Amino acid sequence: MRRWRVLGALLLTACAHATDEPGSIGLVTKTETNPFFVKMKEGAERTAAAQVIPLLSGAGRSDGDNAGQVAAIENQVAAGARVILISPSDAKAIVPTITRLRKEGVLVIALDSPADPIDATDGFFGTDNYRAGELIGAYAKARLGTTSPQAVTIDLLPGHPTGAQRHNGFLKGLGVATNDRASNENAAPPEVVCSGDSVGDQAKAQTVMENCLQRAPQVNVVYAINEPSAAGAWNALVKAGREKDVFIVTVDGGCRGVADVAAGHFAATAQQYPVRMAELGVLAGVEYLRSGKKPSGFTDTGVALVAGTKLPGVESLTVEEGAARCWGTK
Amino acid sequence: MTLRRLAALGPLLALLLAVAFFATQSPRFLTLGNFSLVAQQVTVVGVLAIGQTLVILTAGIDLSCGMLMALGGVVMTLLAGQSGMHPALAILAGVGTTTVAGLINGLLVTRITLPPFIVTLGTMNIAFALTQLVSRSQTVTDLPPLMTALGNTVPLLGTRVAYGTLLLLALFALAWWLLRETAAGRHVYAVGNNREAARLAGINTNRVLLAVYTVAGALYGVASLLAVARTGVGDPQAGQTENLDTVTAVVLGGTSLFGGRGLILGSLVGALIVGVFRNGLTLMGVSSVYQILVTGVLVILAVATDQWSRRST
Helix, strand or coil: CHHHHHHHHHHHHHHHHHHHCCCEEEEEECCCCCHHHHHHHHHHHHHHHHHCCCEEEEECCCCCCHHHHHHHHHHHHHCCEEEEEECCCCCCCCHHHHHHHHHCCCEEEEECCCCCCHHHCCEEEECCHHHHHHHHHHHHHHHHCCCCCCEEEEECCCCCHHHHHHHHHHHHHHCCCCCCCCCCCCCCCCCEEEEEECCCCHHHHHHHHHHHHHHCCCCCEEEECCHHHHHHHHHHHHHCCCCCCCEEEEEECCHHHHHHHHCCCCCEEEEECHHHHHHHHHHHHHHHHHHCCCCCCEEECCEEEEECCCCCCCCCECHHHHHHCHHHCC | CHHHHHHHHHHHHHHHHHHHHHHHHCCCCCCHHHHHHHHHHCHHHHHHHHHHHHHHHCCCCCCCHHHHHHHHHHHHHHHHHCCCCCHHHHHHHHHHHHHHHHHHHHHHHHCCCCCHHHHHHHHHHHHHHHHHHHHCCCCECCCCHHHHHHHCEEEECCEEEEHHHHHHHHHHHHHHHHHHHCHHHHHHHHHHHCHHHHHHCCCCHHHHHHHHHHHHHHHHHHHHHHHHHHHCCECCCCCCCHHHHHHHHHHHCCCCCCCCCCCHHHHHHHHHHHHHHHHHHHHHCCCHHHHHHHHHHHHHHHHHHHHHHHHCC
């Protein structure tokens, strides 16, 4: 009995102690291993260190691992986090967890991918994926000129918002029939001559492209969901001897991807800025911890076209400019 | 006996039916060039599946194969691409890494008598973490040509065939011969059929198991090289689905998950079935979701056929 009372007293002191602290910030990415999220984490760590706020970080095991993310959030809140920055693996499935935490006074900000509905979080800092698609689509249109597009699309996986927004945005920029930005379904107008899913994986994208070259040898432009997929498509084109008459556009703007643009493997990429997302997210969290002020709505962290060759009527960064800010590093 | 023969021919029949179906759907399907392409696409899973078949024949299962492949690939590309080691030595180091990992799997299964499912579940996670740590999750590029030579093609039978495809066929032929014609091969079946009976018959069952896991590890190393040759990079994100892809190939090929029954060439057929469906459905312009659906149905049919032929003998 006495032992329990001592334990209770200790717990009370611990709680009282915890409320004295401003609290910490928890960062939950989709995976620990994707270079995009590695950069995001580095950016968050740097900003948190500069603000002298403790940062906890966690991640799902793989893209789509909602349960892993939920566990990570819960552990962080248990460890004293009062702000959660999260890239939801599953935009809908994460909502019940973050709604519960917000009721307990935890500030939740989505980074990179929004929750569905978007106002399930206190704010969203990320890339406008539809816009990213539009930029590379417009570039492809300008490069094709009067030639009518015969596009291969290498997509993410069925029903994924990021994948659908980039795909549909690309078609919008290309000037062909497409779905609007709210759709989670990939549009399939006649100009798309072949499609397949890569799950963002280079080897799978290569297989998709090889098979698509069999189905649609008339292809003249390839859209790839991310740069590893674009690298797989490039491999397939080279092996088929088609790299001169087919060009690839993609999204990410990582340092390796920009180098591939410089080498002429990709015609253009839409660059996004994970480090900026992390910095803005941490700063918003710090402000909440110190003053209680909450952010709101969608903060576009920007997207820029990086192209090997500038085309008239399409604004783009050179590869040197793109390399200087790949993924938002200095 | 005839029923059992028929069941053994089932996978080949399924493959031929699929080929016939897709041939009617797309004029581009039934070309040598397209077949060469499908063969290239299944080389990695095919070689992994040889190792997986050996393990499953002993009534085990290997969940670590895909992650060991990724680890081997990252080790060999880092050594050759960044440390400047001679590519041949780097390849040996990569294959050596997966071989030692296979040996460790085998030691855990035989010495501490843990179930293979648990052992390889553990080593799968360890291999994944090690892969990320040694590569710092970065793709390894700028490889010497020797590392990607297996991806090159050679003119053969009126089309171009990748060296990797030839290596795949050679390894299957070798495995087939070893399992069929040598005492060691018969011992693998005996251990899978009934370990206790095999032991009483004088077979050193632990030595057989240890050899199987080690050889499987070495094959995963060869698969690493094939994957590197195919994509041209060392990819720390590779191997995520390959463990289940190989189980699919082995099961579609008619090898029993309970061990002791099956043909190694069936696993090649099983890998080809998956590759043919992926290729054929793409040529037809059908969404990849259907490919997943068809694979699921085929896996259940294959296991059902195994059960049915088992009951009727």
